[in-house]
Amino acid sequence: MKPMDIDLLSIQEARILIENAREAQKILAAFPQEKLDGIVKCMASEASKYARELAVMSSEETGFGKWQDKWVKNIFASDFLYQKIKNMKVVGIIAEDQENKTMDIGVPVGVIVALVPSTNPVSTTIYKALIAIKSGNAIVFSPHPKADKTIGRVLDILIRAAEDSGLPPGALAYLHTITTDGTVELMKHKDTALLLVTGVPKMVKAAYASGKPVIYGGPGNGPAFIERSADIKQAAADIIASRTFDNGIVSASEQSIVVEACIADEARLELKRNGAYFLTEKDSEELSQLFLRPDGSINPEIVGKSAVDLAQKIGLSLPDDVKVLVSEQKYVSPTNPYSREKLCPVLAFYIEKDWLNACEKCIELLLNDGRGHTLVIHSRDDHVIREFALKKPVSRVLVNTPSALGGIGATTNLFPALTLGCGAAGGGFTSDNVSPMNLINIRKVGYGVRKLEDITKGIQHSQENEPDLKEQLENLLEQLLNK
Numbered sequence: 001m002k003p004m005d006i007d008l009l010s011i012q013e014a015r016i017l018i019e020n021a022r023e024a025q026k027i028l029a030a031f032p033q034e035k036l037d038g039i040v041k042c043m044a045s046e047a048s049k050y051a052r053e054l055a056v057m058s059s060e061e062t063g064f065g066k067w068q069d070k071w072v073k074n075i076f077a078s079d080f081l082y083q084k085i086k087n088m089k090v091v092g093i094i095a096e097d098q099e100n101k102t103m104d105i106g107v108p109v110g111v112i113v114a115l116v117p118s119t120n121p122v123s124t125t126i127y128k129a130l131i132a133i134k135s136g137n138a139i140v141f142s143p144h145p146k147a148d149k150t151i152g153r154v155l156d157i158l159i160r161a162a163e164d165s166g167l168p169p170g171a172l173a174y175l176h177t178i179t180t181d182g183t184v185e186l187m188k189h190k191d192t193a194l195l196l197v198t199g200v201p202k203m204v205k206a207a208y209a210s211g212k213p214v215i216y217g218g219p220g221n222g223p224a225f226i227e228r229s230a231d232i233k234q235a236a237a238d239i240i241a242s243r244t245f246d247n248g249i250v251s252a253s254e255q256s257i258v259v260e261a262c263i264a265d266e267a268r269l270e271l272k273r274n275g276a277y278f279l280t281e282k283d284s285e286e287l288s289q290l291f292l293r294p295d296g297s298i299n300p301e302i303v304g305k306s307a308v309d310l311a312q313k314i315g316l317s318l319p320d321d322v323k324v325l326v327s328e329q330k331y332v333s334p335t336n337p338y339s340r341e342k343l344c345p346v347l348a349f350y351i352e353k354d355w356l357n358a359c360e361k362c363i364e365l366l367l368n369d370g371r372g373h374t375l376v377i378h379s380r381d382d383h384v385i386r387e388f389a390l391k392k393p394v395s396r397v398l399v400n401t402p403s404a405l406g407g408i409g410a411t412t413n414l415f416p417a418l419t420l421g422c423g424a425a426g427g428g429f430t431s432d433n434v435s436p437m438n439l440i441n442i443r444k445v446g447y448g449v450r451k452l453e454d455i456t457k458g459i460q461h462s463q464e465n466e467p468d469l470k471e472q473l474e475n476l477l478e479q480l481l482n483k
Helices: 003-028 034-049 051-062 067-085 123-132 146-163 180-188 199-209 232-248 261-273 280-287 307-313 355-370 382-391 403-407 452-456 469-482
Strands: 092-097 103-110 111-115 138-142 172-174 190-199 216-217 223-226 256-260 277-278 324-328 345-350 373-376 394-399 442-445
Touching: 003 111, 003 138, 003 172, 003 180, 003 355, 034 051, 034 123, 034 146, 051 067, 051 123, 051 146, 067 232, 103 180, 111 123, 111 180, 111 403, 123 138, 123 146, 123 172, 123 190, 146 172, 146 469, 172 216, 180 190, 190 199, 199 216, 223 232, 223 355, 232 261, 232 324, 232 345, 232 373, 256 261, 256 355, 261 277, 261 345, 280 324, 307 324, 345 355, 355 373, 355 382, 373 382, 373 403, 382 394, 394 403, 452 469
Parallel strands: 111 138, 111 190, 138 172, 190 216, 223 256, 223 373, 256 345, 277 324, 324 345, 373 394
Antiparallel strands: 092 103, 103 442
């Protein structure tokens, strides 16, 4: 079949999927919360049963990360997430204030188009499907080409479970003939209401060009600051555990470490005890050549590879207990790969004389790449923690926790999410850990509680020669009401 024929087939399939989803969503929109919850429960339960199988399949298809950690993420996206959302009121009357006589009514946005990354294809798909159906929306996926078999398998499992428990056919679907043109057609279709994009940078411009609202979970470049009052031993253990989780492909994980000079030696020692290997300047330079392709995008050959595997690529033979490669750096720049997101267990290491300079270094790193995403601070000084929270261009400040797991809400009480909004700083419109509440419109209901004269009775003449302001206001309001 000619490539043009495939593009046309993909475009036609996209149109049919959206049209079917639109009709299904009309039925779904009338479902009460209890009925939606029953469907979501069945979906989550079924996804959990296949969590291990799908983790292995994902790792084998993409070659990214560790299946054992992907298994954890799949359980997180099904069991853990379900426990968080099962009692949420998202559609219908979600809030009522009898004293002030107002109500909030949750209204589904309609048809959502979802893109998921090849780095986290299973967990992100489960998560997006659950929060979409929980909020009464239809959702159509465009699988990532590098993980299409795995994503298709996940969705087949979810669709079967959902439709067996009452979901209208077409409300949960995916593109089978995957092309860029087909994905663009999904996004720009007149019946598409919202785009939910996570970690697919090549499609971001097309998403925004579609003219649709976009929730985008962008790249992370989160620094981890170890302040002098920190439990340095625990901080080092947290950072190494986080950076090695799924071989470093979680966007919220630490990309660099910033330490105060007075504790630099102790921090190095503790990092080494936990499996860090500090590269020489020569090795750092050689490794940096592998990170990016000529167009500036991340080289997929290094994504999700272990520290030992990465070292072998530059001729280093390291023991198996080495978990993370660390490169000492001084400067931040767009051309320095160590200043950017690295989807593998590699960390940059910066030394600053005090927390004020460390604060500036963290801002430099965040403005260079990963605006609006995440920062982690290890400290027992509440003043410093608050200063960092107040001044950093991020949507999440994590304190004394592994960033990869804290950012997604596993080791913190942030909402459990695999799409982390980056706010206006990152080019989006929400800074939330995206939840079902981000996938609805809230209809406001307000009962009349005062009369027109209650508004105008306090207005008096300011001076005898000025016009009667009360009379003018009453006339203006009357004109507006009679239009």
